[in-house]
Amino acid sequence: MAEPYTTIDCDVLVVGAGGTGLRAAVAAAEAGCRVQVVSKSLLGKAHTVMAEGGIAAGLGNVDADDSWTVHFADTMRGGKMLNNWRMVEIYAKEVIDRVFELERWGGLFDRTEDGRIMQRAFGAHSHRRLCHVGDRTGLELIRTCQDKAVHTPGVEVSMEYTLTQLLGDGHHVTGAIGYDRNDGQFVVVRAKAVVLATGGWGRMYRTTSNSWEGTGDGAAMAYLAGAELLDMEFVQFHPTGMIWPPGARGILVTEAVRGEGGMLFNSEGQRFMLEYDPQKKDLSSRDVVARSIFKEVKAGRGTPHGGAYLDIRHRGAEYIKKKLPSMWEQFHSLASVDITREPMEVYPTIHYTMGGVRVDPESAATRVAALYAAGEVAGGLHGSNRLGGNSLGDILVFGKRAGEYAAEYAKTVGSAPVIADAQVAEAQSDALRFLAGDGDATGENPYLLHEALQDAMQDDAGIARDQQSLTRSLEAILELQERAKRMRVGGGRVLNPGWHSCMDVVNMLTVSEAIVRSALERKESRGSQWRLDYPDLSEEQGRVNYAVYRDGELMRIRAVPLEPIPVELSRHLEDG
Amino acid sequence: MEVRVFRGVPGGEQGEVAYDVPPVEGMVVLDAIHHIQKHLQTDLACRWNCKAAKCGSCSAEINGTPRLMCKTRIDELPEGPVTVRPLAAFPLIKDLVTDVSWNYEVNKKIPPFTAAEGDRGPWRIQEVDIDRLYEFRRCIECFLCQDVCHILRNHDMRDRFYGPRFFVRVAGLEMHPKDVLNRVEQTRAEGGLGLCNITKCCTEVCPEHIHITDNAIIPLKERNADAHWDPINFVRRKLRRDSGGGAATRGLDEEPAGGPPR
Numbered sequence: 001m002a003e004p005y006t007t008i009d010c011d012v013l014v015v016g017a018g019g020t021g022l023r024a025a026v027a028a029a030e031a032g033c034r035v036q037v038v039s040k041s042l043l044g045k046a047h048t049v050m051a052e053g054g055i056a057a058g059l060g061n062v063d064a065d066d067s068w069t070v071h072f073a074d075t076m077r078g079g080k081m082l083n084n085w086r087m088v089e090i091y092a093k094e095v096i097d098r099v100f101e102l103e104r105w106g107g108l109f110d111r112t113e114d115g116r117i118m119q120r121a122f123g124a125h126s127h128r129r130l131c132h133v134g135d136r137t138g139l140e141l142i143r144t145c146q147d148k149a150v151h152t153p154g155v156e157v158s159m160e161y162t163l164t165q166l167l168g169d170g171h172h173v174t175g176a177i178g179y180d181r182n183d184g185q186f187v188v189v190r191a192k193a194v195v196l197a198t199g200g201w202g203r204m205y206r207t208t209s210n211s212w213e214g215t216g217d218g219a220a221m222a223y224l225a226g227a228e229l230l231d232m233e234f235v236q237f238h239p240t241g242m243i244w245p246p247g248a249r250g251i252l253v254t255e256a257v258r259g260e261g262g263m264l265f266n267s268e269g270q271r272f273m274l275e276y277d278p279q280k281k282d283l284s285s286r287d288v289v290a291r292s293i294f295k296e297v298k299a300g301r302g303t304p305h306g307g308a309y310l311d312i313r314h315r316g317a318e319y320i321k322k323k324l325p326s327m328w329e330q331f332h333s334l335a336s337v338d339i340t341r342e343p344m345e346v347y348p349t350i351h352y353t354m355g356g357v358r359v360d361p362e363s364a365a366t367r368v369a370a371l372y373a374a375g376e377v378a379g380g381l382h383g384s385n386r387l388g389g390n391s392l393g394d395i396l397v398f399g400k401r402a403g404e405y406a407a408e409y410a411k412t413v414g415s416a417p418v419i420a421d422a423q424v425a426e427a428q429s430d431a432l433r434f435l436a437g438d439g440d441a442t443g444e445n446p447y448l449l450h451e452a453l454q455d456a457m458q459d460d461a462g463i464a465r466d467q468q469s470l471t472r473s474l475e476a477i478l479e480l481q482e483r484a485k486r487m488r489v490g491g492g493r494v495l496n497p498g499w500h501s502c503m504d505v506v507n508m509l510t511v512s513e514a515i516v517r518s519a520l521e522r523k524e525s526r527g528s529q530w531r532l533d534y535p536d537l538s539e540e541q542g543r544v545n546y547a548v549y550r551d552g553e554l555m556r557i558r559a560v561p562l563e564p565i566p567v568e569l570s571r572h573l574e575d576g
Numbered sequence: 577m578e579v580r581v582f583r584g585v586p587g588g589e590q591g592e593v594a595y596d597v598p599p600v601e602g603m604v605v606l607d608a609i610h611h612i613q614k615h616l617q618t619d620l621a622c623r624w625n626c627k628a629a630k631c632g633s634c635s636a637e638i639n640g641t642p643r644l645m646c647k648t649r650i651d652e653l654p655e656g657p658v659t660v661r662p663l664a665a666f667p668l669i670k671d672l673v674t675d676v677s678w679n680y681e682v683n684k685k686i687p688p689f690t691a692a693e694g695d696r697g698p699w700r701i702q703e704v705d706i707d708r709l710y711e712f713r714r715c716i717e718c719f720l721c722q723d724v725c726h727i728l729r730n731h732d733m734r735d736r737f738y739g740p741r742f743f744v745r746v747a748g749l750e751m752h753p754k755d756v757l758n759r760v761e762q763t764r765a766e767g768g769l770g771l772c773n774i775t776k777c778c779t780e781v782c783p784e785h786i787h788i789t790d791n792a793i794i795p796l797k798e799r800n801a802d803a804h805w806d807p808i809n810f811v812r813r814k815l816r817r818d819s820g821g822g823a824a825t826r827g828l829d830e831e832p833a834g835g836p837p838r
Contacts, residue, residue: 042623043680044717045631100698106689106752108706108713115700133710139630140713150680151688159677182669211625245602251628325714330628333647335602447614491619494585495670498618 002425005177005186010036010156011410012403013175013191015163015218018046019138019395020375020402021197022145027403028195029154033410035403036189037149037157038178040213044146047199047211048395051138052254052326053122054130055102055396056389057095061116066127068092069572075390076565076573078124078285079354079383080527080537082231082545085565086361087381091390091397098396099131107144109133121259122388124285130389135254135324141392161187163217164503165427166194166225167419172369173225174417177427181500184493186428190417192410193370195402196222197395200353200376202235203450204508204515206458208350209241209252215504216511218377222357223510227366228547230379230560231355232511233518234528236386237463239264239289241349243307248334250349253310253327255388257344258282260323262312264293265343266301272308287385287528290348294463297347307347312339348463352391354382354528355518358547358560364402370409374402380545384527434502436488443488446501453480453508461516466533474516481509513555514548521546521557577650578657579608581620585670592659593617599650605660606634606645609672621671629783632718636672637661642720642781665722665729676719678734682742685766691754705753711791712748714784717741721778721788727771737768740778740788747792750799760799769796 012028014021017039029035039046058071072092076083099117103109109131110118119128133140149155163178167188175190198218202210223229240253258264263282266272276292277284284292293308303309312320317340321328324339331337331344356379357366364374375395382390436443453476460473484505489498524538525531544559565573577599584590595616597608606624613620624634627646634645639659650658666674721740727733738746746763749755763769776789786792803809 041625042633042676042717045625045633047626049631049716050626050628103699104691104697106749106755108709111701111703111706115702116698133713136630136714139716143713143715147683147688150684159680182673182675209628211627211631213625246600247603247607248628326630333629334604334649445614445618447618451614489618495621495673496619497613497621501618 002421003186003428005188005424005428008036008158008187008189009416010034010189010191012036012193012195012406013038013189014195014197014403015176016046016197016199017043017157018048018197018199018375019141019145019392020399021046021195022142022149023396023399024195024197024374024403024406025149025155026145026152027400028407029152031404031407033154033407035155036191037155038161038163038189039157039159040162040181042159043150043157044142046142047213048142048392049139050209050211050252051141051392052135052252053256053259054120054132054137054389055095055099055141055392056122056125056129056387057099057131057393058092058127058129059096059099059117059119059131061112062119063127066129068096070127071129072569073572074124074126075387076383078385078387080385081383081542082526082562083383084361084380085563085569089569090361091381091393094397095393098393098400102141102144102396105144105148107140120256121283123255123258123283123289124280124387125389130259132256134322135256135326137392162500162503163189163221164431166221166371167423168225168368168370170226173371174419176221177424179431179493182495184496188419188424190419192413192417193372193406195406196357196371196373196377197375197399197402198377200356201508201511202350202353203504204453204457204512205350205462206454207241207250207347209238209250210350215508217504217507218373219356219514220507220510222366222368222371222373222377223514223548223550225371226368226550227371227373228358228549229355229514230358230545230547231384231518232514232548233522233546234354234384235350235515236286236352236354236528237290237348238351239286239293239348240310240346242330242335243345243347244305244335251330251334252349252351253344253346254324255286257310257312257324257327260312261315262310264289265309265311266296267303268301270301272296285385285387287530290463291530293346293348303345305345307345309343310346311343313341313343316340352376352386354384354386355379362401363405364398365405370413372402372406374398384529431503434487434489435493435499436490443486444483446487446489446498446505449480449484449487449505450501450508453477453505453512456480457512457515461512461519464530464532465519466531467520470516470520474513474520477509477512477516481513484509517555517557518546518548579612580657580659581609581612581672582661583620583671584668586668592661594657603650604646605636605638605648605650605658608650608658609645609660621669621673623673630716632716635663635718635720635723637663637723642723644718644720644783647783663719663723665725679717679719679722679739679741682738683745686742686745686749687757687759689749689752689755690757692756695754699754701753708791709748709751711786712744714786715741715744716784718783720781720783724777724781726775726777727768733768733771736766737771738763740793742767743769743772743796744786744788744792747796750796760796760803763796764800764804769793769800
């Protein structure tokens with residue numbers, strides 16, 4: 001028998017309130033649906049605010065010969081051709097309209113001399129392509145979408161709710177269950193369709209630019225509900241994170257620093273990127289730059305805190321403060337470094353997860369009926385390595401599509417789905433088992449398990465991996481999964497972060513297992529996957545994606561052959 | 577190192593609890609709170625997200641001053657215990673977390689950006705025409721300005737005052753060259769613009785260094801004065817017995833009793 005809970009009824013449930021969730025909510029509401037957005041944090045705090053560089057779109061405002069076809073080719077090459085070509089095509093075409101739409105909704109951009117949207121250079125983009133506003137484009141995007149969403153009739157937002165489980169029968173979802181973080185009371189959202197917009201998962205690594213929210217809830221919930229997880233081995237290390245002071249380790253240093261002319265040096269004053277990628281230099285793709293910094297430090301040419309120098313001083317104080325204001329502020333306040341006078345010390349930090357829920361490229365539908373996924377939680381667009389600026393575009397293009405297709409589906413469902421009381425009761429006891437109540441609070445501490453998981457992932461499934469390290473990592477994860485069953489925390493249900501962490505740890509362990517199993521399966525180096533024991537590209541493995549799925553209690557993996565690229569598109573790959 | 581953290585829930589036991597936290601080079605207050613959560617008190621509640629001063633979640637009162645915990649370095653605070661308390665202007669939920677949902681209700685009342693019917697772009701906008709807006713758009717909604725403002729903090733006038741954050745929001749919309757609405761009258765009548773007596777406390781605590789008073793509130797007050805206090809317009813309204821003019825004689829620039837918290 002379930003304990004009392006509140007029921008929210010809606011047509012479309014949107015899980016997550018970053019750029020994807022908000023864009024999806026607007027799309028579904030405009031299609032005539034009642035939309036319920038559920039957010040783990042306050043509105044406007046999602047990880048989207050951390051995106052700094054810009055939105056990649058082939059407007060050609062600065063470099064006139066840019067276009068969607070060139071953007072398509074750059075993105076495919078950046079992902080080492082493992083991308084879903086149809087997603088890339090849709091993305092490169094539609095992101096242009098999404099940028100103009102954002103401006104129509106009141107979003108601001110830096111401007112060119114003739115008053116058009118300014119575009120800047122970015123890693124592995126062959127043209128100046130990133131529409132931006134200083135180095136806080138993500139904040140502009142989320143604030144604009146937030147204001148649009150709250151003023152769109154039909155959109156309701158519940159802030160600070162955690163959803164723990166999708167409800168349904170393994171083939172079809174009917175909503176989700178979770179709790180209000182502030183009072184710990186359960187809530188069931190009954191929905192005709194569900195859009196997952198929960199973002200990525202970087203928190204299982206020690207050095208990460210992700211906020212606490214990046215625990216992979218969406219991927220774990222989708223996996224348990226019967227969806228497949230694609231390309232999970234590909235986890236992006238952003239080449240430049242802060243490295244000092246210790247508390248700031250991992251905080252992102254935007255690629256816009258290099259886009260605006262910043263250069264990387266080792267401790268001997270050598271501009272090492274000239275050697276690793278003589279053509280694209282400091283603006284090579286993220287996988288290449290991250291590996292280069294890693295190699296320089298390994299070779300003993302690191303900075304005092306074990307990183308590389310990133311130097312932008314030559315652009316002058318006024319320019320730096322105009323184009324990179326938040327970087328100036330960040331280094332000034334956290335590290336007491338004035339970047340107009342001193343170089344920054346940087347080292348790779350976990351930043352983005354290319355893999356995710358396997359979706360249909362047109363509709364963002366998963367293989368589970370009524371379940372959609374878009375943005376970072378979905379896989380396919382970025383292949384084995386994402387280009388900077390392609391994430392803010394992704395969330396708008398596929399957020400909108402997911403919202404529209406979910407709305408279309410919801411309209412075909414006659415009455416509100418029926419939720420079985422037993423399923424609710426089971427989900428409740430799954431969550432409540434971690435609370436010691438008046439009983440014995442001795443058990444595993446979720447924070448310490450999280451720390452152990454971070455060690456297993458950072459050290460053995462990190463930037464460089466091999467069979468041995470990955471096997472070690474998998475063993476550690478499986479052992480932690482056992483220990484996680486014994487997590488116990490004190491305190492009550494009112495805003496208890498220890499209790500919330502238990503749920504996060506369970507999700508992170510599921511997603512970590514998927515990462516490591518996929519990394520073991522891919523016996524080659526491609527994009528962000530750098531296998532020391534298989535240092536080269538494999539032609540054979542370049543023809544498949546790996547997908548993880550649930551078979552009872554077992555995690556299984558299968559190879560999914562890539563769809564051939566149609567001739568009229570592959571033509572664009574030969575240009576340039 | 578001693579960190580004294582406010583703990584408690586409404587109606588329950590409340591007070592500061594002292595924790596001993598090992599100092600780490602360059603650590604910020606949020607690092608200390610995380611240490612406490614991890615090792616000493618797993619159910620200590622605080623909000624945080626990005627830990628990089630970009631999301632505005634971890635607002636608190638540190639040694640009595642509203643600040644972001646992620647941006648406040650302990651080595652820059654005076655020697656001695658550090659006290660961390662929740663924002664005083666909002667209702668307590670638990671420990672360092674307060675109920676800030678009122679702010680989101682205010683935002684809903686402000687009409688969103690609206691361009692002219694049919695003006696769908698792509699637009700040509702000169703940077704000089706939007707230069708002053710960039711500053712307003714930096715706002716990370718940490719609500720420290722709302723917390724420090726005496727009209728909210730000491731006088732609890734949430735029913736008739738939007739607060740500095742939303743004057744910034746309105747200013748950003750009003751000054752957008754493509755926006756066609758006028759929100760000044762609403763900001764005066766419903767938002768209590770006249771209640772602000774420009775003590776600049778909000779500007780002082782803004783972690784994004786937005787000149788809230790000088791660049792947002794004062795220009796809005798000037799626009800309001802143009803609409804209501806321009807003597808020629810005043811006479812014109814009187815002559816026309818324009819009922820809309822009556823608003824100008826009601827309750828404008830009322831000051832609540834008491835001054836700013838100092």
